[in-house]
Structures are given as structure tokens and as C-alpha cells.
Amino acid sequence: MTLPVRRTPAPTQPDRWHPFRELEDLYSQMDRLWQSVVGASATDGAWMPSADVTETKDDYVVEVELPGVRREDVDVELTGNELVVSGELKERKREGMLRRRTRRVGQFEYRVTLPGEIRENDVKASLAQGILTIQLPKAGSQSRKIKVIEAGEGSS
Structure with a gap:
């Protein structure tokens, strides 16, 4: 009979529980399980690449992993x-003969709804070293000078 092995944390790390990390790990495992069970049929043959969405003061930045x-x-x-x-x-x-495949091929699709309005004419996208970076400027982030007039001016 084998006994479970207790893992000890690294000496530089205090022995703390990280519930959100465990939830993220569980989510990743469930996603892999779902993909292996239903395969491509659940998403019409398209797989979803990993991505990060960052919001700054002036824009949203979406980085999508697309190696190859x-x-x-x-x-x-x-x-x-x-x-x-x-x-x-x-x-x-x-x-x-291909003996084993762990890398994805074929159609992919990533969708995200951003929380604010975008200046569509100023969106920029670039692909470098397998990362697609899309910069989406916020619609309300442009400052403009507003002329102040006298109350009596312009009312005629």
C-alpha cells in the first residue's frame, strides 16, 4: 500500500493557501476535460487561444497567443x-507518421466584449513572436478644449 506524499512549500514561500490559484487550476482542468470529451464539435471546429485583456487609462489592450x-x-x-x-x-x-499531437491546429476564434465604447478608427493590431497585440483606444479618453462663451453671446 502506498501512502500519499506530502509536498512541502519552497523555503522562500510561506505555507499559505491560495484559493484563487486552486480555482484557476480547477477551471483549466475542467476546460481540458471538456475539450477532450466533446472535442471540436462544441465550438464548430474552432478552438479558443489564450488571451489577456488589460485596461489602461486611455485604452484596452488585448494580447492573444497565436504561436505559429x-x-x-x-x-x-x-x-x-x-x-x-x-x-x-x-x-x-x-x-x-505522426505518433502524438499535443499542439492545436485548425480554425480558432477568440471573442471578448469590452466594457466601454471604442474609437474604432484608431484601433491598431500587430503580430510579433506569436503574440497578437490589439490596442483599442477608449472613446472618452480624448481630451478636447471647450470654448467658454458669455451667456449673451450666440443667443441671437
Whole structure:
């Protein structure tokens, strides 16, 4: 009979419980389980890449992990405040028999609804080192000078 092994924390880390980290781990495990059970059929053949959404004072920044995806194989669409990143990670030609695959290929799609209005004409997107970075300026972040007039002016 084997006994469970108790892991001790690293000497620099105090022995603390991190409930949110455990919830994130559980969520990741459930997602992997769901993907393995239903596969691509639940998302019409598209997989969802990992992404971070950051809000700054002036804009939203969305960073999507797309290693191996070429710029011409990515579509970025903005409708109102909903951002959709879609495309395809094309499978490369191989010689020999593929024995195991853990990397995803095929259609992908990432959707996010941003909490505020966006200046659509100023959105910028760039792809470098497998990270698609989309900068979406907030609509209310531009300051402008407002002319103050006398109450009697302009009323005629």
C-alpha cells in the first residue's frame, strides 16, 4: 500500500493557501476535460487561444497567443465593443507518421466584449513572436478644449 506524499512549500514561500490559484487550476482542468470529451464539435471546429485583456487609462489592450500563425491567416473584427479574433493555424507538411499531437491546429476564434465604447478608427493590431497585440483606444479618453462663451453671446 502506498501512502500519499506530502509536498512541502519552497523555503522562500510561506505555507499559505491560495484559493484563487486552486480555482484557476480547477477551471483549466475542467476546460481540458471538456475539450477532450466533446472535442471540436462544441465550438464548430474552432478552438479558443489564450488571451489577456488589460485596461489602461486611455485604452484596452488585448494580447492573444497565436504561436505559429501567420499574419495573413488572422482576422480581427470589431463590432461596437465586441472584438472577434479568428483565423486558422495551418498544419504543416510532415514526413513520416505522426505518433502524438499535443499542439492545436485548425480554425480558432477568440471573442471578448469590452466594457466601454471604442474609437474604432484608431484601433491598431500587430503580430510579433506569436503574440497578437490589439490596442483599442477608449472613446472618452480624448481630451478636447471647450470654448467658454458669455451667456449673451450666440443667443441671437
